[in-house]
Amino acid sequence: MTQPVVGSRALRKEDVRLVSGRGQYTDDIQIPGMLFAVMLRSPHAHARIVHVDTSDALRMPGVVKIYTGQDLKAVLPPVPTAWIPPDSDLKMVEHPVLAYERVRYVGDGVAMVVADSREAAEDALEAIRVEYEPLPAVYDQRQAIGEDAPQLHEDAPNNVALHWTVGTETEDTFRTAEVVVRQSFRQQRLIPNPMEPRSAAAHYNPATGEMTVWVTSQNPHIHRVLMSGLLGIPEHKLRIVSTDVGGGFGSKIACYPDEVLVAVAARDLDRPVKWTESRSEHFLATTHGRDHVDEVELAGTKDGRVLAVRVKAYANMGAYLSTAGPGVPTILFGLIVNGAYDIPQASSDVYGIFTNTTPVDAYRGAGRPEATYLIERIMDSYAAAIGMDPVELRRKNLIRKDQFPYTNPFGLSYDSGDYHAALDRGLAMLDYEGIRREQAALRSQGKYIGVGFSTYVEMCGLGPSQVAGAVGFQGGLWESAMVRVHPGGKVTVFTGASPHGQGEETTFAQIVSGRLGIPLEDIEVVHGDTHRIAMGWGTYGSRTTAVGGGALALAAERVIAKAKAIAAHMLEIPDEAVQFDDGRFHPEGRDDRTVTFAEVALQAYLAWNLPSGVEPGLEASAFYDPTNFTYPFGTHIAVVSVDTETGEVRLLRYIAVDDCGPAINPMIVEGQIHGGIVQGVGQALYEGALYDEDAQLVTGSFLDYTMPKARFFPEIELDHTVTPSPHNPLGVKGVGETGTIASTPAVVNAVMDALAPLGIGDLSMPLTPPKVWAAIQAAKNLKGGQAS
Amino acid sequence: MIPAPFRYTRAATVDEAMQVLQQDSDAKVLAGGHSLLPMMKLRLARPSHLVDVTRIPELSTLKMSSDVVVVGAAVRYAVLSQSRIAEVMPLLTEAVRLIADPQVRHRGTVGGSAAHADPASDLAAVFLATDALFVVASPRGIRRIPAAEWYVAPMVTALAGDEMLVRVEFPQPQPARQTYLKFAHPASGYALAGVAAMLDIQEGMIQHVRLAVTGAGAMPFRARSAEQLLAGRPLAAVRFEEAADAGAKDGEYLSDAQYSEEYRRNLACVMMRRALEKLAAE
Numbered sequence A: 001m002t003q004p005v006v007g008s009r010a011l012r013k014e015d016v017r018l019v020s021g022r023g024q025y026t027d028d029i030q031i032p033g034m035l036f037a038v039m040l041r042s043p044h045a046h047a048r049i050v051h052v053d054t055s056d057a058l059r060m061p062g063v064v065k066i067y068t069g070q071d072l073k074a075v076l077p078p079v080p081t082a083w084i085p086p087d088s089d090l091k092m093v094e095h096p097v098l099a100y101e102r103v104r105y106v107g108d109g110v111a112m113v114v115a116d117s118r119e120a121a122e123d124a125l126e127a128i129r130v131e132y133e134p135l136p137a138v139y140d141q142r143q144a145i146g147e148d149a150p151q152l153h154e155d156a157p158n159n160v161a162l163h164w165t166v167g168t169e170t171e172d173t174f175r176t177a178e179v180v181v182r183q184s185f186r187q188q189r190l191i192p193n194p195m196e197p198r199s200a201a202a203h204y205n206p207a208t209g210e211m212t213v214w215v216t217s218q219n220p221h222i223h224r225v226l227m228s229g230l231l232g233i234p235e236h237k238l239r240i241v242s243t244d245v246g247g248g249f250g251s252k253i254a255c256y257p258d259e260v261l262v263a264v265a266a267r268d269l270d271r272p273v274k275w276t277e278s279r280s281e282h283f284l285a286t287t288h289g290r291d292h293v294d295e296v297e298l299a300g301t302k303d304g305r306v307l308a309v310r311v312k313a314y315a316n317m318g319a320y321l322s323t324a325g326p327g328v329p330t331i332l333f334g335l336i337v338n339g340a341y342d343i344p345q346a347s348s349d350v351y352g353i354f355t356n357t358t359p360v361d362a363y364r365g366a367g368r369p370e371a372t373y374l375i376e377r378i379m380d381s382y383a384a385a386i387g388m389d390p391v392e393l394r395r396k397n398l399i400r401k402d403q404f405p406y407t408n409p410f411g412l413s414y415d416s417g418d419y420h421a422a423l424d425r426g427l428a429m430l431d432y433e434g435i436r437r438e439q440a441a442l443r444s445q446g447k448y449i450g451v452g453f454s455t456y457v458e459m460c461g462l463g464p465s466q467v468a469g470a471v472g473f474q475g476g477l478w479e480s481a482m483v484r485v486h487p488g489g490k491v492t493v494f495t496g497a498s499p500h501g502q503g504e505e506t507t508f509a510q511i512v513s514g515r516l517g518i519p520l521e522d523i524e525v526v527h528g529d530t531h532r533i534a535m536g537w538g539t540y541g542s543r544t545t546a547v548g549g550g551a552l553a554l555a556a557e558r559v560i561a562k563a564k565a566i567a568a569h570m571l572e573i574p575d576e577a578v579q580f581d582d583g584r585f586h587p588e589g590r591d592d593r594t595v596t597f598a599e600v601a602l603q604a605y606l607a608w609n610l611p612s613g614v615e616p617g618l619e620a621s622a623f624y625d626p627t628n629f630t631y632p633f634g635t636h637i638a639v640v641s642v643d644t645e646t647g648e649v650r651l652l653r654y655i656a657v658d659d660c661g662p663a664i665n666p667m668i669v670e671g672q673i674h675g676g677i678v679q680g681v682g683q684a685l686y687e688g689a690l691y692d693e694d695a696q697l698v699t700g701s702f703l704d705y706t707m708p709k710a711r712f713f714p715e716i717e718l719d720h721t722v723t724p725s726p727h728n729p730l731g732v733k734g735v736g737e738t739g740t741i742a743s744t745p746a747v748v749n750a751v752m753d754a755l756a757p758l759g760i761g762d763l764s765m766p767l768t769p770p771k772v773w774a775a776i777q778a779a780k781n782l783k784g785g786q787a788s
Numbered sequence B: 001m002i003p004a005p006f007r008y009t010r011a012a013t014v015d016e017a018m019q020v021l022q023q024d025s026d027a028k029v030l031a032g033g034h035s036l037l038p039m040m041k042l043r044l045a046r047p048s049h050l051v052d053v054t055r056i057p058e059l060s061t062l063k064m065s066s067d068v069v070v071v072g073a074a075v076r077y078a079v080l081s082q083s084r085i086a087e088v089m090p091l092l093t094e095a096v097r098l099i100a101d102p103q104v105r106h107r108g109t110v111g112g113s114a115a116h117a118d119p120a121s122d123l124a125a126v127f128l129a130t131d132a133l134f135v136v137a138s139p140r141g142i143r144r145i146p147a148a149e150w151y152v153a154p155m156v157t158a159l160a161g162d163e164m165l166v167r168v169e170f171p172q173p174q175p176a177r178q179t180y181l182k183f184a185h186p187a188s189g190y191a192l193a194g195v196a197a198m199l200d201i202q203e204g205m206i207q208h209v210r211l212a213v214t215g216a217g218a219m220p221f222r223a224r225s226a227e228q229l230l231a232g233r234p235l236a237a238v239r240f241e242e243a244a245d246a247g248a249k250d251g252e253y254l255s256d257a258q259y260s261e262e263y264r265r266n267l268a269c270v271m272m273r274r275a276l277e278k279l280a281a282e
């Protein structure tokens, strides 16, 4: 092999299947005799269920059975949460699979119709008559903890779901600091919208007691753990399959009532049952992201040294606790609000609050975008307050290369980095001085452009398990891998990670190819099936390559070690004298006698002549627990123009310099960064769920909810620095979320920079044309008023 | 996601289509289906019977002569945008190319857009600016409805229940300078303000000004106040900003959760001014 395969831009193996329409997504599952389920969802944000009358619906053609909350409450336990942050006083309120007494958000499940066809099921849905007694509803978290707010759960007084504090003492510093900057940021609610909606299909075999559930999951083994408990089916009889999943962005981590219900019906009716949400349902009944109000304070010196930062956060949890929901605004947020800066003191004070809205859970970045946003935004405000250039301020406070490993005020140990190098690279690509000159020239013509920075760091590669336990995650965070060499020398890889679009069928094959010296096409990567993979924890938190890839590297090394022993025996030389490269074993320093990897594999299975003490077969597994998180970082720069007549913001340039350690496949890394940036810019400029007075979602479709579109973007300019992480064998850092984490504040900082001469200090996201325009009008009126 | 049950008939002639409409008052014409089917899937519309008119040859007419351009009701946007009509009415093809995406343009029809009467339909501005005539068939025969009378209310036209639209006639000639400018809703891509503008400049004088606005207002409208301020005036002496301001007052605006009345009026004004500036600079 001439070109090393690790680090090459290998085309994605999975794309042949996925782009030619041959993927097998959950909704593609067809089983003879299959029934279809649809869910009746509450049209009210908060109401008492007086009566559910299914009699007419049951008489409709094709209807097999209708389940209501009353039917199920005695037989099914409530849906649990799986993240219980310690010392947070978490209120584990009941989340019934179907509401039986009260509905708590628009979209809350009320009944499930099972019928011969989807058409029949939907027709019957309309014939169910539910009598509701509407109750006052609240969607805003700060109103929800206020006086006289409607109460959602009896065991969560004042709607407080959790209260969690962490960090150092800061009071003295704030009292004595030369400069204190205070700002309140709103993290609007986002709706994930992966391309594939959620879906579940279940098949039960009463003869064996085996239940198979195909489900759109990012973590089928976590689904197995949770559903095993809910259904009372032991893990060895419960198979969860999530092979082809069309994106998740966090929204497919959770175990939802819907998939449990489908399995219940399949067992009850002894027929396969399938359910697939519509896009309208997705807007209402799939978890949402973000939704914080963050009150931030920064203390610093007049010459730009940050001394302390603290935040009081109000996080909207929605109506119930979703699977990972409680961990997002606490652990994944509160521990990293100092960002990439060397700030001696910091603290976070977080309230999680129930409201009459769709439950909130992880959404690409999960907690870290919120943390990054507040620090990157307030750094700009601090720079403005002391009259310092925002780049200079960052340069002064960024953690220096010689400070790693760096312990932040919350005790996190940042692994490695050269933050200044990434900043310098970004500035060089930008031509910072040139842009400032252009900006000044345009301003004199009444035109406004702005440049914004985000010098971010994130913690990801979720693991190790000890930390998982310490932070209340009800699972492990190690990962498993098994490398199975077949007698012909081809390889199947089994991973407990569960990629759903990220491309690990390719990158994992590259890792193995690079180690075993066999071509990519000889390696198949299997994921997302609990019967084929013993155990694992799935894909989220940018952990797959750092943790799952780490496991894979170890397993491959174990295979090589065994193969070496067999090869030595075949070559009749001592084990230590064997050299293995490019898929061939030979005596060290000589290649006149070689055995190939395939020959060794065959020998391992024939076992005619194995060294003594060596078992037949050639496969190895590894359960790898990393020593710590990884900390990718970088500098993102946005250049925007603002059309003051329409309020429209246009992205003129976008520069991203990221460091995720050595890239296994730069093309895939770039794809992740592109997608991440687009999603982050989506939050900055376009996306945002809006509710009306009655807590009805008004942005319930793509007509009103703005997804970022390709035409909104210039060519994204990318570069990288490479600082390996010492925390895993590959030295890699996660890259699935960096774009989303970094880009949101970069773009908002750029818009604020553009608008600064008009005297506009802050605007809440998304920075839509009408919002920007209204702010410009208000600023003009104010100026006009002052002038007269 | 799934429409309520309905019957389907593919009509071969206008008469056959009309028969179905007459027999069943809950029947509806189906053209490209890109407005009707989404509503049926959400069960906001539940016609008992769909009459597909897209295979009626008469409805696919495209004809040009010196005094009229005729576009059949079932002519699809994609066909129109590639036709020679661009030579005589660039406004129409420019507008059509800004509708949605290629998929929608390959299904959506001129007649469907007119009959659906979405207040943000791009073609509404073109119909109004060009004083198009809607040729309508019913058991009582044929009648022509001028664009100014066509749009009755949002999603409501002057079409009676048993009538169908056969074709649209655009009188010719129209003013020589024509353009359609659109500020698209970032979510839906529909017009938040779409401006159809036409004028002639003869010996430095502005003549035959036509301005119509879609999307911004509660209804698409003709900005006659702006037209009056400009027509017959020397180009050097007019202030487009003032005209646009006056024209924007001809519309009625409503606020929604994201776009206020003020913002919509402002957009109408800005887009009109820009369209006029563009035409003047040609």
Ligand SMILES: Cc1cc2nc3c(=O)[nH]c(=O)nc-3n(C[C@H](O)[C@H](O)[C@H](O)COP(=O)(O)OP(=O)(O)OC[C@H]3O[C@@H](n4cnc5c(N)ncnc54)[C@H](O)[C@@H]3O)c2cc1C
Pocket: B028, B029, B030, B031, B032, B033, B034, B035, B036, B037, B053, B073, B074, B098, B099, B100, B101, B104, B107, B108, B109, B110, B111, B112, B113, B115, B116, B118, B120, B121, B122, B123, B159, B163, B164, B165, B166, B188, B189, B190, B191
């Ligand atoms: C994703 C998307 C984006 C879109 N974006 C835009 C956009 O940017 N700008 C824009 O202008 N439009 C847009 N549209 C709407 C599109 O232009 C529609 O196709 C059009 O409005 C309706 O045309 P149709 O042929 O699809 O009509 P249909 O959906 O078939 O019918 C619409 C209505 O008109 C009636 N009808 C149709 N033909 C006749 C007839 N000959 N006589 C009597 N009644 C008739 C039907 O009964 C129905 O009530 C978009 C649609 C979609 C799905």
